[in-house]
Amino acid sequence: MSARIFIPGxxxxxxxxxxxxxxxFSAAAQAKGVSLDIVRNGSRGLYWLEPMVEVExxxxxxAYGPVEAEDVSALLDAMLAGEPHxxxxxxxxxxxxxxxxxRLTFARCGIVDPRSLDDYRAHGGYKGLERALALGAEATxxxxxxxxxxxxxxxxxxxxxxxxTVAGTSADxxxxxxxxxxxxxxxxxxxxxxxxxxxxxxxxxxxxxIAVGATRGYLYIRSEYPHAVAMMEAAIRTAREAGYLGHxxxxxxxxFDMEVRVGAGAYVCGEETAxxxxxxxxxxxxxxxxxxxxxxxLFGKPTVINNVISLATVPIILxxxxxxxxxxxxxxxxxxxxxxxxxxxxxxxxxxIAFGVTLGELVDEIGGxxxxxxxxxxxxxxxxxxxxxxxxxxxxxxxxEAFAGKDGLIGHGGIVVFDDTVDMAKQARFAMEFCAIxxxxxxxxxxxxxxxxVETVDKIIRGDEREKNLVVLEDLCHTxxxxxxxxxxxxxxxxxxxALTHFxxxxxxxxxxxxxxx
Amino acid sequence: xxVVNSYEPWSAxxxxxxxxxxxxxxxxxxxxxxxxxxxxxxxPEAVEPMIAEALNLSRAEVHGVVTFYHDFRRKPAGRHVxxxxxxxxxxxxxxxxxVARAEAALGIALGGTTADGLVTLExxxxxxxxxxxxxxMLDGRVVGRLNESRLxxxxxxxxx
Numbered sequence: 045m046s047a048r049i050f051i052p053g054x055x056x057x058x059x060x061x062x063x064x065x066x067x068x069f070s071a072a073a074q075a076k077g078v079s080l081d082i083v084r085n086g087s088r089g090l091y092w093l094e095p096m097v098e099v100e101x102x103x104x105x106x107a108y109g110p111v112e113a114e115d116v117s118a119l120l121d122a123m124l125a126g127e128p129h130x131x132x133x134x135x136x137x138x139x140x141x142x143x144x145x146x147r148l149t150f151a152r153c154g155i156v157d158p159r160s161l162d163d164y165r166a167h168g169g170y171k172g173l174e175r176a177l178a179l180g181a182e183a184t185x186x187x188x189x190x191x192x193x194x195x196x197x198x199x200x201x202x203x204x205x206x207x208x209t210v211a212g213t214s215a216d217x218x219x220x221x222x223x224x225x226x227x228x229x230x231x232x233x234x235x236x237x238x239x240x241x242x243x244x245x246x247x248x249x250x251x252x253x254i255a256v257g258a259t260r261g262y263l264y265i266r267s268e269y270p271h272a273v274a275m276m277e278a279a280i281r282t283a284r285e286a287g288y289l290g291h292x293x294x295x296x297x298x299x300f301d302m303e304v305r306v307g308a309g310a311y312v313c314g315e316e317t318a319x320x321x322x323x324x325x326x327x328x329x330x331x332x333x334x335x336x337x338x339x340x341x342l343f344g345k346p347t348v349i350n351n352v353i354s355l356a357t358v359p360i361i362l363x364x365x366x367x368x369x370x371x372x373x374x375x376x377x378x379x380x381x382x383x384x385x386x387x388x389x390x391x392x393x394x395x396x397i398a399f400g401v402t403l404g405e406l407v408d409e410i411g412g413x414x415x416x417x418x419x420x421x422x423x424x425x426x427x428x429x430x431x432x433x434x435x436x437x438x439x440x441x442x443x444x445e446a447f448a449g450k451d452g453l454i455g456h457g458g459i460v461v462f463d464d465t466v467d468m469a470k471q472a473r474f475a476m477e478f479c480a481i482x483x484x485x486x487x488x489x490x491x492x493x494x495x496x497x498v499e500t501v502d503k504i505i506r507g508d509e510r511e512k513n514l515v516v517l518e519d520l521c522h523t524x525x526x527x528x529x530x531x532x533x534x535x536x537x538x539x540x541x542x543a544l545t546h547f548x549x550x551x552x553x554x555x556x557x558x559x560x561x562x
Numbered sequence: 563x564x565v566v567n568s569y570e571p572w573s574a575x576x577x578x579x580x581x582x583x584x585x586x587x588x589x590x591x592x593x594x595x596x597x598x599x600x601x602x603x604x605x606p607e608a609v610e611p612m613i614a615e616a617l618n619l620s621r622a623e624v625h626g627v628v629t630f631y632h633d634f635r636r637k638p639a640g641r642h643v644x645x646x647x648x649x650x651x652x653x654x655x656x657x658x659x660x661v662a663r664a665e666a667a668l669g670i671a672l673g674g675t676t677a678d679g680l681v682t683l684e685x686x687x688x689x690x691x692x693x694x695x696x697x698x699m700l701d702g703r704v705v706g707r708l709n710e711s712r713l714x715x716x717x718x719x720x721x722x
Contacts, residue, residue: 056691059706091693229649232690267596267633268689270702305589306596308631311687325591325617327630343588385693387654392693415655424650428687460651460692474653478687484630 046079047124050098050105052154053084054239055271056232061112062095068116069097078124086240088154089394090141098136099123107133141391141410146372148364148380149357150396153240158275161282164243170294172359176251177296179362184255185211188358190366192378196233197223197314197351198426198455198531200377200444203358206348209338210256213346218258220249220300221323221342221349224265224272225307225314228427230458233382234352236394238265238272241356242279246302248355250293251362252348253300261302262342264319267309276304311428311482315530316349318484329484330530351456353382374400377443385411387423387460397442404438407461418463422547424471426455428478429535431542432471451542453535468547473501475539479532490533493524497540504551514551517544569603569638576601577609581616591617591627595634604635640675640682642720645699648672648685651692660696660713661685667717681720 051057051066066082073080090096096109097119108119108131115131122129133139147153156163164170176184189204210218222245226234238245249261265273280302283289289301310328312318317331320342341347357379361369369379377399383406386392390412407413407423414420422432431452433440440450447454462471476497483490497520503513521537528534544551570576580597584590594613598605605628614621628634646652646661661672668676668683675682691697694706700716708716 055689055704056694056706059689059691059697059704060694094694226690227688229688230651230692231688232692235690268686268699271704303587305592307633308592308596309633309686310631322592323589325589325627326623327626329630387651387692387695389693394693428650458651458692460654462654466654471650471653474650478649482687 045077045124046081048081048083048100049123050083050085050100051095052087053158053271054087054094054236055269056091057087057094057096058271060094060110064113065095065097065111065116068113069120072117072120076120078120083157084159085156086153086158087236087394088136088142089150089236090139090391091393092391093133096133101126103135105136107136107139109133141393141395144410145396146380146398147396148360148369148372149244149353149382150237150241150394151360152244153237156241158240158242159278159282161243161286161288164241168363169243169359170247170288172362173247173251173294175362176254177294181211181255181257184251184362187362187366188255191361191369192366192373192376193354193357193361193369194377194444195351196353196357196381196456198228198453200454203350203354206338206350207252207256209336210258210346210348213339215346217260217343217345218256219342219345219347220252220256220258220261220302221320221347222249222261222263222352222355223314223316223319223349224263224269224352225319226269226352226456227266227311227314228429228456228458230386230424230460231384231427231456232386233384233394233457235269235272237352237356238269239275242276243283244356244359245276245352246279246283246289248358249302250288250300251358252350252355254293254296254298256346256348258348259299259301261300262323263302263304264307264313264323265304266307266313273304273306280304310484311478312484312530312532315532318530319349320347327484329486332529353456372398374398374441374443375445377445381442381454381457383442384458385461386458388414388416388463389461390415399443400441402438403433403440403442403459404435406442406459407438411459411461414461414463416463416465418465420461421464421466422462422468422471422543424460424462424539425458426453426538427458428475429453429531429538430455430458431538432468432546433542434546436546451545452538468543468550469501469505472540472543472551473498473505475536475543476501479536483532487527487529487533489524489527490529490536493520493528493533494536496520497524497536501540507552510552514544570601572602572606572608574608574612577606577612581612585616591619591624595628595631599634603638607636641680642701643682643684644716644720645684645686645689646672647687647689647691647695647697649688651688652696655695657696660708660710663710663713664717667714668721676721681717
C-alpha cells in the first residue's frame, strides 16, 4: 500500500509540532508496512488548523487538522481506508476559508513542494519570465506599471514607476534588492511565501533585473527567519544549477544572479535606505532622500528595492497580463492583498483577497472574532507603526486611501486583534518604547521623542498632571510625525494617537483634539 | 530534542580565516560578523581591529556596526538562549504574563543570563508566528501557542 501526504514545513507549522507529526507518520507507516511519500509543503495559511495534513486521493487533496502526534496512527488508518476521522476537514479546496480567497500571489503556496523546481514549473512557474522575455525589457516595465501594483511593504508606491526610473537611469551596474526584513508584528506573508514558494520570488527578481537592466540581486532576510533563509538559499542553488540564475538566464541574452543576506535584528533595516546601509556593511542608519535609491541606491548605483510580496506578484502579472491583475481591487488599490489576520483571533492566518473587503468582515467573519471568546475591543492594522482601530471603524474597506482617510495605514497587511482585556494606554506606551529601542538615532524627533514619549505616557498613566501631559504627548506626536526622517519616528504617532483618540477612557481623559496630529 | 550551543574557543588565526573567506563579496561586514558569532558564540572585541584592517575601515566604524545590531553579542551567551516574543500579536495572547513568569522561574530579567550560565533569556520582536501566538524560540527551535505549562516545560528544558 502507498500514499502521498503533505505536512507543512512552514515555520509556524513547525512551531506547533509539524516535525513531530511528520516523524510519527513516518514511523507509523513503517510499522504498518505502508509506503508513505511525505511532502513538506508550505502552509495553506489556515494557521489555527496547523499542523494541517493533507492526503492525495483520486478526488483531490483531503485535509485533516489540527493534527497532533498522538492522532497519527488512527489518522493514517482512516486516510488509507478513506474512512471518516474527527479531524477530517474535507477536500482542501472546499474549505470555506480558503474558497473565499483570491489567491494570485499565493496561488502555489501550500500546494507545491517548495524544494522542487519541477513542481514549480508544473504549476505555472516561469511563465511570467517567458512572457517578459518575449515582451522585452521596456514592455515588461510598462506591464507592471499598467497592473497598478503598489509596494506591498507598506508605502504603497507604484512598483512600475520605481522600475521605470531605474530603467531610465544609466549605470555600469544596477541592483535589485528585495526587502524581506518583515519586522511588523502581525505579519508573516513574506516568511510564508519564501518558505512555501521560494522560486516565485527568484522569478520575480529575475524579471525585475531583466526589465531594468540589473544583473545582481540581494535578498535581505531578517535573522528571526532562519527557516526562510535556509529555504531561499536552497532554492537559489537549485535555480542556478538549472540555468535560471547566472549567465544567460533560461537561455536568454540576459545575466542575473542573486544571493541572500541575513539581517541582524534591527527593525529599522526594514526601511529601504537603512536596509541599503546594512547591505553595504554599515550601521542601519536611515539615509536622507533625495537621492532616491532608484538613482543612487546600493553602493551608489541605481537600485530597485521592493518588498517580497511586490516581487512575488510580478510573475503572475506577467503570466496573466496587467489587465487580469488590475481587474481586482478598488479605487487606486489594484489587485489582491495577502492579509494576515493574527493575535487574539479564532481563525488566524493568511487571507489573500481583492482590496475592498471591510475590516469588520476580516475580523468578525473571516477571523471569527477573538480566540479568547471575549469581545473584540481594538485591532492594530499595519504593524507596530499602524493605528489601533475601534469597532466603530470596522466599516473601513481594506484600501490604501480609505485607511489613510481614517488616520491609519494598511502597511504590510497585518491585522492584530485584541480582546477587551487590552489596556490601550499600555499599548501606546509600548509603541513609544518600541520606537526608542529600534530608533537608528539619526534624527532627533525619533531618537529623543520616543524616550520622552514613554516618560509622558507613564505620567499620564500615573495621573501626574494628566491634562497637561496629554497636550505634551499630542505635541510630541506632531513633531515626530512631521519631523522624522523615516516612517519609524514618523508613524509611531499613529498607534499612540489612535489609542488616545479612540480609547480615551484608558488614559483617564477626554478625547483630545485630533487636529494636532493631522 | 536538545540542541546545545557549542562554540569554538577564541582563536585569532581562526578569525582571520573566517574574515578572509568573506572579503571577496560586496558589503562583507555583516556576513563576517555573523560567521564570527556562529563560530565563537559572540563577537570578541579582539576581532574588531582585524575586521577593520581587512575592510579598510576604522576600528570605530566596525565597533559601531557591532554595537548597532541587536543580534551581535559582546560576550558569550548562556548554554541555551530562550527568546520570548513580546511584540503586539503575542501581547494580545498574553505574552507579557509569560515573560514575567519566565523571569520569575529563572530569577533573571530579560537580557540576563542565569548565574550557572545555563540560560540566557531575551526578548524578540516578532518571529512571524503571529497567528500561532504567543511564540518563543529556544536555540533556533520555534515554539508557538505558548501557555503557562508549555512555557514551564520550555524553561525546564533550557535549564538542562
